[in-house]
Amino acid sequence: MKSLTLLMAMMLCACHARPDSAARDQGKALLASYGCIACHSIKGLSVNGGAGPALEDIGKNSYLAGVLPNNTDAMVRWIVAPRAVSPGTAMPDLGVTPAEARAMAAYLYAQ
């Protein structure tokens, strides 16, 4: 019963954990500092290259990297460890932490 209450509390938290504007701003800064824009175009950030796909509309894509169903958890997994998700990918592992990736996802989905 206790664990059920805990689970419900967690689910409620998950529902209410809507990315706020602070997380989005942090995500935007991280996307710039990790050099994501060297390969991807992202709204509000200057583009330096086009090796990876454009990300302005990423929220509408059905799949991430052609491999995972597109949702926040999958986005976090993908950003943190691209090669674990899709072994042959040209996207490098950049050492992003899960918390940072979550902030990046918040910005990417809110573009």
Added chain:
Amino acid sequence: MPISKHFPTWRTLRITVATLVITGVLAIAGAAAVMWSGWYDVSAIGQHWQASYSVLEWVKRQSVRRHAGGRTPVMTPAQLLRGAVVYREQCLQCHGAPGIAPHAIGLSMQPQPGPLVHMLQRWEPAEIYWIVSNGIKMSGMPAWRYRMSDSDLWAVTAMVMHLPDLSPQEYAVLQDSAQETPALVEQTVLRKPNAPRGKIAISQYACQSCHHIPGTIGGDVQVGPNLEHYGTRQYIAGYLPNTPTNLARWLTSTHEVKPLSAMPQLGVSEADAFDIAAYLLDADQAK
């Protein structure tokens, strides 16, 4: 005598033109209202009106007659045996066969595909071949030319031509002797990659059902990535450097290149893959 006694006056002319314009505008407004209101029932339960059905049949007949042509090759017994196999595998599910009902999918379509026993009464052999090869838009009849070799298209044409001669028992006997008759061997044609042919192949492999592709007609989809300006991309699927040969390889061997990909392997032939690559990498594709 004044001219106005012989010709309509400006007044009658103006009234006539105004009436036509108002009628036209009202008709368009009425049609738009019907579409906007959702009044039209798109369900496959309701049949077409007989008048619509008959008009569509007539348009189909005229169109096929105009587009089909060429000579019918001499049909051989070997072709008929192969045709029986193709018929059983591809046609039976929608059209049934002598004494055999169509499968659920064929029975559930609108308009219904119906039997093929009377095809030869209504069509020339070359027209039957054309219909099988090209399909019929909005009728549910698929185009088989990207799914079958030309020899199989003729083989199944031979089978359809033979249907009126078959009782249910004779159909069963034919299928017994046909068993798994393999495709008659066909020469592979080497050809130069061709972008316009690639554009047709794109729609035949349903690429635009998941990807936005300039120059093709489709809904607003982002199931797969947008393929606009594909020639400017550096990687294919994030895996292979973007070259025509690699793109063709991706299209024919998708899961060998990227085993976890959500993109299905579509059975694209090598020649079709190079045609599609030529179209996607053509910078002027949208023109």
